[in-house]
Amino acid sequence: MTATPSEAPDSGTGARDSIAAAAPRDRKVTIDDVAARAGVSKSAVSFAFNGRPGVGEETKERILQAARELEWRPDARARALSRSRAQALGLVILRDPELVSTDPFFAQFVAGVESHLSTVGYALVLQVVDGQDAEKEAYSRFAREARVDGVFITDLRVDDERPSALAALGVPYVVLGSPEGEGSAPIGLDDAAGVRRAVRHLHALGHQRIAHVAGGDRYVHSRVRREAWESEMRRLGLEPGGVAQGDFTGGSGARATHELLDQTEAPTAIIYANDIMAIAGISAAIDRGLRVPQDLSVVGFDDIPLAPYITPPLTTVRQDVFRWGNACARTLVALIEEREHAPIDLPAVEFVVRGSTAKVPMPSETLPEGNE
Amino acid sequence: MTATPSEAPDSGTGARDSIAAAAPRDRKVTIDDVAARAGVSKSAVSFAFNGRPGVGEETKERILQAARELEWRPDARARALSRSRAQALGLVILRDPELVSTDPFFAQFVAGVESHLSTVGYALVLQVVDGQDAEKEAYSRFAREARVDGVFITDLRVDDERPSALAALGVPYVVLGSPEGEGSAPIGLDDAAGVRRAVRHLHALGHQRIAHVAGGDRYVHSRVRREAWESEMRRLGLEPGGVAQGDFTGGSGARATHELLDQTEAPTAIIYANDIMAIAGISAAIDRGLRVPQDLSVVGFDDIPLAPYITPPLTTVRQDVFRWGNACARTLVALIEEREHAPIDLPAVEFVVRGSTAKVPMPSETLPEGNE
DNA sequence: GTGAAAGCGCTAACAG
């Protein structure tokens, strides 16, 4: 492969990306410098910067001015030490190797959290771990090293030990998606409502055999979704027969779909615990010669950005993960600062109807045949 | 919608998830307590914990034992202050509202970074910002507040000011994907190679009109991909005619695809700058009555977990983002600690052939017709 | 109003 470097444009950009780096530098401006420049004492500067009474309006302006000129900002480490507060929150994520990258949850949640933290000057410290032991260890280090003032618990598991462990460690926390509503915050994100909407939607289209691909019963949110499917089916007088276990990955979604479709009384519609599995499920169905939605209706969960752009566009349940993140951050900060939690309201779950659901096929027409 | 709470199983789990929270507790064990319990001085404990000479083997064991019993870990804030090192690294992410959640990059990169940091006791502090000004501000705060000892620069832009700004601030950094290779680390992740492979693959299948959907020329990696496509086309004696601008989102991928397919000399194959656009592109093509890959071959970039599970499975370029993260972390930590950078090698880019590419259609058969 | 002084919990010289 001897490339002839002939008419390469204005490149020079050897087609090779790389990791570049650069090193540090000189000394540091401290509160003393600012005090000196403003002609006041350290404490005056401190007071001015923390918006406390006891500093004259004019003096304050002079101090702020001096700080600006020196480009000074209070050193977070020193401040953390003297206030015994890290001014940081922790998020530890259990990295299911494949999942973490697919799941739209992670990034959006983090963005939501940040959207509040940045307004209150807290930082977010992240830790990605690869097992439950490491996870436990991570929380405990966060706590004992006092790196953070509080932590988020996400992906709550059934019989999760984290809340009690953290309580024992004396670390403030918020848990997202606890069905008990223990502690504070009567607001809730309602996975169940989304699933119920999905069931009713399909039922209204005439479907009777509505199956479910679950996401693993270890997770509370996953179990909640399955239970909601079950109970809504019953409520409508339908038998919640077909369930298949998935694990939120595409592969599991495809497998579960085949499993369901292999049954003698195959479903005419499937509700998946997330979009990834649903999309993989659509492919699996197509591979079997079924048409979606004519022969099989599919509903996902999450509304990932890709959902409108697959064929057919995916009908799904939309969660506003960003808002959750914001709400969680707000709650946790309030808790830490022992203020009243501002009342928090989360938007109701949305059900987005797109092209992957349709009327139930006429019993006789179920055979795959012909186009469109 | 009056639900009849009849045969609900072992629920009680009111179908409502929520945010729960709990609050803090008592006082803190310090290095003095450990020293007292071990019958030594503070400094002995400090030395023992930092693995420095000057502590007898037996004494050391006694100290460690005492620490264990007291469940003591050095306070990260105090340690940070006295060593003038935060023992933390910063990552600021520019949140393209939609993109951040789709992009497999973010989560995997973070996971990779962590995979090294956790072994050396550094924390990762994250900041998500929503504009270039906020981004700049974030970096500068990280630096001036000394919250972190170094930062990562990702998604390098053309004429990016961050490297010089950080250098001016005296903050160590590594930039991922700099084509200049300035500074250190001669290792590189080679986007260009991936694209060249894609072009050759399609060429080998007989394609001549191979178009490209780019990802926005502001980003270096995006430009590199486009340029690689161009130069490889020329090298093979083909005219790099069809380019359409996308922005890495599904919507832009669909639009760009229609644009390309509307041309009089429509392409028989399209290489997309990422998988999201490619998948949306496939849908767009299908909407026009084309079959993929029979009428149009499609190549993506990234190999997102969903890629094998769409219809048809996506041929794409796989990047080992996790490894980059690890490498970047390794490099940055070495830089901060002024050690020699352990030589770093990144795996070569992989080209994954799946079902979305096929031989070029016979000129006469291009009409959409019939199955398979 | 303002400034001196005592920590926050640890690290790192420095004598013993």
Add this chain to the structure above:
DNA sequence: CTGTTAGCGCTTTCAC
């Protein structure tokens, strides 16, 4: 090898 002594840079009483 061990203990004493200053800081790290900021916050925060408490006199002035």
